[in-house]
Amino acid sequence: MSLPLGHALRPGPLERALRSGLVLYIVLLVAVPLLALGYVGLADGPVQFWDRVTAPVARSAVVLTLWTALLVGVIDTLVGTAIAWVLVRYPLTGRSVLSAMVDLPLAVPTLVAGVMLAILYGPTSVVGERFGLWGIEIVFARPGIVLALLFVTLPFVVRAVEPVLAELDPAEEEAAIVLGAGPLKTFVTVFLPALLPAALSGGMRSLGRALGEFGSIIVVAGNIPLATLTAPVFIFGEIESGAPRVAAAVSTVILLFALAAYAGARLIEQRTGARRATS
């Protein structure tokens, strides 16, 4: 017996049950906790909310988290694209090993990543001591925060750009060269339009991930209020000291920025999807 056309569009009872079950799953797992967070954050009214978020220590923590995440997003977009380029275009020996290493930061618990960095770059390590002589502090200072974030967000852009590069039709590149375009022009006219959306959306995901990073940061940052205390570590401290509303208020702010970053990533993906379909 053959299935009628459009079978997929008219689900049977079992599929419908499965579908509503999954919708329920997402709602209970993600939406309900997020709403609860926003509810607790705003429980004492918007004025209180604003006061809590703009108190000096909270504000400095949010600002630090935002600019480090933004910086990391930009660096990841540039360096991640370059790494993907190298991985796809050049027949490196041990490429599969290198490629696996790119994913490693996702597998390593971030707390372990932090301990690793603290051991390697800490003021008592060989590397840290040398930098210390030059007056540069890495761990327990802001560079340590950026370093830890770069580590944990490495895969996002690389993995977003890689498949795009791999699937690019070599005919386009050949055509550009045959028509007399130099390497730079070839890159700008052929590669860039294809890569840019993937690189940007990967960068947005890096940024979103960086906003929430806690495990590695609490080890490497030093966590000094008004100096090296990031928003996630601040939130942790507020929970620990029995101020869940302050924690929820600052969490809500960070969450909004993360949502904006992910929405940006989705938007870029959808736009390019549409452009691909029409071109």
Add this chain to the structure above:
Amino acid sequence: MVHPCRDLQPPGIVGPFGHGEARHGPCSPPTPVNDHHLLSAPAWCAWLLLVLVLVLVGVGEGCSPIDDAAAGGDARSITLGAYTTPAAAYGTSLLPAFRRHEQERSGHDVTVRESYLASGAQARAILGGFEADVAALSHEPDIEKLRAAGLVTHDWKAGAHGGMVTRSVVVIGVREGNPKGIHQWQDLARPGIEVLTPNVRTSGGAMWNVLAIYGAAIRGHAGTPRGDQDAAIGLLAGILRNVKIMDRGARDSMLTFERGVGDAIITYENEILVGRADGKRYDYVAPRSTVLIENPIALVDAHVDQHGSREVTQALVEFLFTPEAQRLYAQHGLRPVVEDVADEVADRFVPVEDLFTVHDLGGWPRMQQVVFDEGGVYSRALDQSRGAAQ
């Protein structure tokens, strides 16, 4: 009936989330979704599944791990909710000694389940449903939280020694041979000295540290005029400016120091003594004036009555105040509260010229308000330290 959580309960350490983690209200209805097909008849299968899960979780929550003789009132099992500093003291010395003691006294075996968390986190876990029979915490305010919630109903400070089972002092740990010549609180404010102290928002130990500095300054023993609040804030700001890392708790801070970071660490005397007994090579100094740390212990009335474990828990608390137990505490670097034992082991601890208590400063509620609340001494010192640094 077989309790399903009997098998789920891990032996030994009971985390604060061992039970009660699913303590939500009844399942709220789902957010309405536009598609009206969503809740067609078969969809109830999904709902049924969900309800089933909730029921199972609910059963798991309902049974307490210690209900052996809830009605009889002679349970032989105790749950201890403690802070992390004395974990080794309880685990390796005091609780085994208590079990032997009970065995001889009544011929019964007693089991003690132990949970160790940072003091504030432990207090919150107990408030959130962790059914500890006895709470041994870092400082008075954490026990007071349990009293305010109605879990501790007796006057826990009425007993001998005011409900305080151990003591310690806040000292300054320095590198071997004290190369930077650190002796007093004001030395920690010198430029170029790197200091470690944990975050007051997460660590009870850090609060003791701040009180030690503030108290010494306000009493005129730290290079500041007596009773001069601004000078005390200035000293605190100077020290905070030199703080490179604020770890989560006293233990983490000590580990950072042991990794070689920092010139000095402000910490409990017992942390240093235990480390040195362990072969770690660092020295410590007691400043001229510092605070006497007093760690409280209290039986949690609501839980012992529920578990029927009042008698055995009371026996444990009383045991901890015996000379035998107090000597064991001293072996782990904690100062005994019982006078005779304190005299006996006095040579193990450095003398302090001006040892003051929180009571001398006006008591915990007042210190909470003056020092730790928003706009208090600590937050002003913090602002001042960063303002001058930038």
